[in-house]
Amino acid sequence: MAKITYITHENEKHTIEVQNGLTVMEGAVQNDVPGIDADCGGGMACATCHVYVKEDWFNKLPKKEDGEDDMLDMAFEPKTNSRLSCQIIVSDEIDGLEVNIPSKQA
Amino acid sequence: MNKTDALIIGAGPTGLFTAHQLKLIGLDCEIVDNLDKIGGQCIELYPDKPIYDIPAVPECTGEELTNNLINQLKPFDIKFHLGERVEEVKKEDANWSVKTSSGNTFLTPNVIIAGGVGSFEPRKFAPKECEKYENKSLFYSVKDKNIFKGKTVSIFGGGDSALDWAIELSKDCKINLIHRRDEFRGAQATVDKMRELVKSGKINLFTKYQLANVHGDQKLESIDIKHDNNEMKNLKSDYVLGFFGLIMQLGPIANWGLNLNKKTIEVDTERFETNQKGIYAVGDICNYPGKLKLILSGFHEGALAARACFKLARPNEKYRFEFTTTSSNLLKRLGKKE
Numbered sequence: 001m002a003k004i005t006y007i008t009h010e011n012e013k014h015t016i017e018v019q020n021g022l023t024v025m026e027g028a029v030q031n032d033v034p035g036i037d038a039d040c041g042g043g044m045a046c047a048t049c050h051v052y053v054k055e056d057w058f059n060k061l062p063k064k065e066d067g068e069d070d071m072l073d074m075a076f077e078p079k080t081n082s083r084l085s086c087q088i089i090v091s092d093e094i095d096g097l098e099v100n101i102p103s104k105q106a
Numbered sequence: 107m108n109k110t111d112a113l114i115i116g117a118g119p120t121g122l123f124t125a126h127q128l129k130l131i132g133l134d135c136e137i138v139d140n141l142d143k144i145g146g147q148c149i150e151l152y153p154d155k156p157i158y159d160i161p162a163v164p165e166c167t168g169e170e171l172t173n174n175l176i177n178q179l180k181p182f183d184i185k186f187h188l189g190e191r192v193e194e195v196k197k198e199d200a201n202w203s204v205k206t207s208s209g210n211t212f213l214t215p216n217v218i219i220a221g222g223v224g225s226f227e228p229r230k231f232a233p234k235e236c237e238k239y240e241n242k243s244l245f246y247s248v249k250d251k252n253i254f255k256g257k258t259v260s261i262f263g264g265g266d267s268a269l270d271w272a273i274e275l276s277k278d279c280k281i282n283l284i285h286r287r288d289e290f291r292g293a294q295a296t297v298d299k300m301r302e303l304v305k306s307g308k309i310n311l312f313t314k315y316q317l318a319n320v321h322g323d324q325k326l327e328s329i330d331i332k333h334d335n336n337e338m339k340n341l342k343s344d345y346v347l348g349f350f351g352l353i354m355q356l357g358p359i360a361n362w363g364l365n366l367n368k369k370t371i372e373v374d375t376e377r378f379e380t381n382q383k384g385i386y387a388v389g390d391i392c393n394y395p396g397k398l399k400l401i402l403s404g405f406h407e408g409a410l411a412a413r414a415c416f417k418l419a420r421p422n423e424k425y426r427f428e429f430t431t432t433s434s435n436l437l438k439r440l441g442k443k444e
Contacts, residue, residue, distance in 0.1 A: 037369075039223045039353075039354050039369075040147070040151060040223075041399060043151070043152065043155075045147075045151040045152055045155075046151065046353070046354070047351075048353070069287065069289065069291075070264075070265075070291040073263070073264045073265065073285075073286060073287070073291065073350065073351075074229055074350045074351040074353075076229070076232060077232045077316075078286055078316075079334075080334050106229055106230075106353040106355070
């Protein structure tokens with residue numbers, strides 16, 4: 001279990017306990033957090049689960065796999081701290097993670 | 107005006123198999139898709155990725171699945187309308203009148219929406235000001251490359267489309283190529299060719315930059331690009347091209363008076379009919395209790411929607427369930443029997 005805080009573009013905070021093994025994307029979609037579309041369902045094929053990860057957390061997360069940056073090229077307003085939330089697997093180690101949701105996904 | 111028993115919107119796996127089921131039970135159908143090729147998400151999102159959960163097919167790629175479905179349609183004569191988006195659906199007596207972006211109209215008692223997660227549209231630039239220049243000085247695809255001759259063109263993106271056009275247009279334009287990181291995801295040979303042209307001064311390359319703003323009056327004059335470290339640069343530009351791939355948008359379907367739930371359409375599980383009589387939704391775009399977004403579910407949904415279409419297309423006939431192994435009717439339609 002990890003507490004993940006999703007911060008919407010309007011600065012609403014949604015803090016959710018997400019089960020280990022799920023992705024940060026699934027934690028949002030299953031709990032109706034607005035702003036994460038995840039059109040492709042987690043296949044790293046669409047870039048609509050794009051989030052910004054707070055700097056201190058960004059370096060602690062497991063590194064991006066091949067292909068994630070290619071997909072982030074297509075995201076709406078990507079930044080250096082951009083990630084696809086479908087590629088961040090929840091574990092005890094990321095308890096307390098905060099992610100910011102962009103103003104839109106496309 | 108095209109008259110048909112059923113119009114399918116979407117040429118992905120679900121749309122294709124639904125067409126198969128319609129033709130098998132003796133109904134006509136035509137298929138419209140916004141993409142310029144058959145296959146939907148399978149072809150657009152994961153042509154090379156293996157799929158492992160199609161019954162009786164241990165492993166196949168999106169492209170192989172699409173080709174197999176097209177092969178399965180070979181006995182039938184089905185008209186495809188590709189590169190057309192359905193814009194309008196209107197009730198006309200007992201029929202639906204359907205209009206596409208190319209001006210085609212269809213008159214049909216049955217409309218089957220097999221639209222996946224909506225239609226694929228180009229992803230656009232973030233700054234709002236870009237809309238003003240869209241299709242005038244700012245494009246997401248190239249229709250006529252001659253308009254760029256002798257001009258300064260700023261191209262954004264890191265994939266093959268951006269690289270191919272940068273290389274092609276560098277022959278007779280001044281090219282700025284702008285990408286958000288140092289790595290390019292295009293084919294290695296294309297990346298190498300681009301790097302050569304950067305060395306010889308044919309392409310000005312700006313990496314770790316993104317579009318921040320556009321300036322001009324009627325015509326675009328210059329653009330601001332912003333580095334990851336917030337440094338800004340102003341580039342004189344006559345044209346801007348953006349290649350950020352495609353995104354799925356529900357599009358005009360949202361305005362057809364259907365019961366929507368997020369980006370999905372509510373249906374019953376007997377006919378896969380929406381709240382509008384004669385409009386069905388199958389595949390990823392439909393929603394009902396227990397819905398699974400699997401290709402195999404789409405096949406089932408399409409088979410049932412096709413039977414439901416029979417009632418409205420042949421009101422005076424009775425639909426009779428038959429097996430392809432034994433029915434001479436079905437075997438005739440499949441071209442297996444005289």
